[in-house]
Amino acid sequence: MKSASEKPFALFFVSRADDCRYHRGMNTPANNALAVKQYAADAGFDAARITTPDAPAHTTHTKAWLDAGMNAEMGWLETRAELRGGRADDERLLAGARSVVVLAASYASRESASQEAGARGTVARYARAAEDYHTVIREMLNALAGRIEAGFPGAKCRGFVDSGPLRERELAARAGIGWQGKHTNLISLDLGNFFFLAALLTTLELAPDTDPAANHCGTCTRCLAACPTGALIAPMTLDARRCVSYLTIEHRGAIALHLREGIGDKVFGCDDCLAACPWNERARAGQNARLAAQPNAGRPDLLQLLSDTATEEGFRARFRGTPLLRPKREGMRRNACIALGNVGGTDALALLQTVVETDPSEVVRESATWAIAKIAAR
Numbered sequence: 405m406k407s408a409s410e411k412p413f414a415l416f417f418v419s420r421a422d423d424c425r426y427h428r429g430m431n432t433p434a435n436n437a438l439a440v441k442q443y444a445a446d447a448g449f450d451a452a453r454i455t456t457p458d459a460p461a462h463t464t465h466t467k468a469w470l471d472a473g474m475n476a477e478m479g480w481l482e483t484r485a486e487l488r489g490g491r492a493d494d495e496r497l498l499a500g501a502r503s504v505v506v507l508a509a510s511y512a513s514r515e516s517a518s519q520e521a522g523a524r525g526t527v528a529r530y531a532r533a534a535e536d537y538h539t540v541i542r543e544m545l546n547a548l549a550g551r552i553e554a555g556f557p558g559a560k561c562r563g564f565v566d567s568g569p570l571r572e573r574e575l576a577a578r579a580g581i582g583w584q585g586k587h588t589n590l591i592s593l594d595l596g597n598f599f600f601l602a603a604l605l606t607t608l609e610l611a612p613d614t615d616p617a618a619n620h621c622g623t624c625t626r627c628l629a630a631c632p633t634g635a636l637i638a639p640m641t642l643d644a645r646r647c648v649s650y651l652t653i654e655h656r657g658a659i660a661l662h663l664r665e666g667i668g669d670k671v672f673g674c675d676d677c678l679a680a681c682p683w684n685e686r687a688r689a690g691q692n693a694r695l696a697a698q699p700n701a702g703r704p705d706l707l708q709l710l711s712d713t714a715t716e717e718g719f720r721a722r723f724r725g726t727p728l729l730r731p732k733r734e735g736m737r738r739n740a741c742i743a744l745g746n747v748g749g750t751d752a753l754a755l756l757q758t759v760v761e762t763d764p765s766e767v768v769r770e771s772a773t774w775a776i777a778k779i780a781a782r
C-alpha cells in the first residue's frame with residue numbers, strides 16, 4: 405500500500421527537435437498512440453496503454469467498502485472516490501484532456517536472501533530501491549511529457565504517480581494493463597503484480613486500447629490464504645484496518661494487540677498476498693535499475709534499526725530519500741519493537757529495556773514492553 409498523500413505535480417520540460425518516425429506521416433490517433441507508447445518505453449516504463457478520460461465504472465462495492473470504514477484512517481480514499489476520474493474532473497486537472505496514458509513500471513528484481521546473522525525485519529519490495537519511487541517515476545513522466553509536447557506542438561500533459569485524484573487502478577484495468585486480482589492489486593500476464601502505476605493526462609488525441617485484460621484468477625485463492633492478519637476478508641475486499649501494510653506505514657499510535665503476532669518480522673509494508681500470486685513466476689524483471697532492490701535493503705537488522713533511530717536525526721539520516729520516512733520515527737521504532745517481540749532473541753532484551761526507559765513516545769515504550777514480555781515467554 406503506497407502513500408497517496410502527495411499532491412499532483414506539474415511537469416516542466418525543455419522542447420527539442422523531434423525525431424520520431426511515427427508522426428512524420430499522418431497524425432492519426434492510432435499513429436499518435438504508437439508514437440507515445442514508444443516514448444513511454446524510451447522513458448523506462450515497462451508497459452503503456454491508452455484510455456479515454458471517461459469515468460471508470462464506479463462500483464457500489466467501493467461505496468459499501470468506504471461506508472464500512474475499511475479504508476481505516478485513510479480519508480483521502482474517500483476524496484478520491486468522490487472524484488470520479490471522468491471528463492469533468494480531468495478537465496479541471498488538465499484543460500482539454502482527451503486521453504490518458506496509463507503506465508506500469510516494474511520493481512520486480514532477483515534478490516539473494518540475506519545470510520547475515522541477527523534478528524532481521526522485512527521491508528516491502530517496492531521500498532527496497534535506493535531512491536523513493538515517486539522521485540524516479542516523476543522523472544520518467546517528465547521525460548515522457550517532454551517527448552510528447554516536443555513531438556506534437558500544442559499538446560499539453562500532466563502526470564500523476566500514486567498521488568493524484570485519478571483512479572489509476574481502474575483506468576489501468578480498462579486500458580488493459582492487467583486485471584484486478586482477488587488481492588485487489590493489478591496483475592499483468594507479462595509483469596506479474598510487482599509494478600507501480602502512473603498516469604499521464606494529455607490533450608493529444610490518442611487511439612484508446614479497447615481490449616481490457618481477462619481475469620485469470622480462476623479458482624485460485626492463494627493470496628487470501630497467505631494474508632497473515634485476515635485482512636482479505638473476501639475476494640477483492642481488503643479491510644485496511646487489519647492490513648499489515650496499512651498498520652506499519654499509515655497507522656499512527658499503538659497497534660492492536662490481537663494483530664501484532666500477524667505482523668511477524670515486517671517493519672514496513674507487507675508483500676505476502678502479492679508474493680503468493682502464481683502469475684509472478686514467469687514475470688519479466690523491470691527495465692529500470694533505479695527501481696530495483698538494493699542488496700539487503702529488504703532485511704534490516706532490527707537491533708541496528710533501533711539504535712540508528714534513537715534520535716530524529718539518526719532516523720532521517722538512515723531513511724532520507726526513501727519511502728521509509730512515511731511512518732515517521734515513532735512508527736518505525738514501534739514496528740521494530742513489535743518485530744523483535746515476534747522474532748527477536750534474548751540478545752534484544754537489553755536494548756528493548758533501554759527503549760522502555762528512555763524513549764519519549766508512549767507508543768514506542770509500550771511496544772518495547774510488549775516485546776520484552778513476548779521474548780521472555782518464548
Ligand code: SF4
Pocket residue numbers: 587630631632633634635636642646647648649650674675676677678
Ligand atoms: S497479505 Fe499483507 S498486504 Fe496483503 S492484505 Fe494481508 S496484510 Fe495486507
Ligand code: SF4
Pocket residue numbers: 585586587588591620621622623624625626627628680681682683
Ligand atoms: S493469488 Fe490467485 S486469486 Fe490471488 S490475485 Fe493471484 S491469481 Fe488471483
